[in-house]
Amino acid sequence: MYTKGTFKEVIAMLSQLDQNTMKERAARQAADTVWNGARLGVGTGSTVKFFIDALGERKAAGLQLGAVVTTSSRSKAQLEGLGFTVSELADVEQLDLTVDGADRVDSHLDGIKGGGGALTLEKNVAVHSAHNTWIVDESKVVDHLGGFPLPVEVLPISAKQVYNQFEDEGLLPQFRTTATGERYVTHYGNYIIDLYIDPLPAPRGLATYLDSTVGVVEHGLFLGICDTVIIAREDGTIDVKKR
Ligand SMILES: O=C[C@H](O)[C@H](O)[C@H](O)COP(=O)(O)O
16 A cells, blocks of 8 residues: 555655765766876776766866876776876876775775775875875765775785684685686785674774785775765765865
8 A cells, every 4th residue: 555654765765866876976076176187096996987987078178187097907998998098006106196986984084995806006006195085875884894894915825824814813714706606816816815804803903913914915904095085875965074
């Protein structure tokens, strides 16, 4: 039966933005902040795809960038398809701004990244960028970091031993696999071990532990790196939070 209550629920449902619309709104707002001459880092993922679309529109309207560096082959192909010249990080002295997505972000603007496996280049690009903006929909925002497996990129030569060490520490490790069941291999020929411990206990302590573990190349804890996060919400509003 069609009651007053269910009608209100339907209206509420229709007025809530879907996740892709939220991603696009956050991405477009970030694209509007890019200035002429900026040396820009461009991240990875489905939200960044919308950012690159919007950047292409700004380029068509006259935006000229000082340099563009990106963190994945997919983003690179999209940027080049829009006429951008993409440089390697090694060929650029310093970046002014990097715009990237995130898998989780907390109220301190610390986050988890690497759901797409690009964490090592993402972190290198981010730390050599004067400003870092993350673009997210509100499903990524958490009180305490967690709710998403923490990716750790490891060297194949000692991956088994590192995995065992994580297991002994109670970090609930699992090797990432592809859709066809093979072990996932990163751009740099390494493996990813996802840690399923949730919520993450003392992220700073965990980051220090991972940073000091031989065999770990990089991990997806991005602490003190992001300075602006643009959050698109279901109700159509956008929050900009700054560190
Ligand atoms: O390795 C992947 C990156 O950290 C992405 O920025 C992150 O996974 C967010 O991706 P998406 O915008 O597709 O949720």
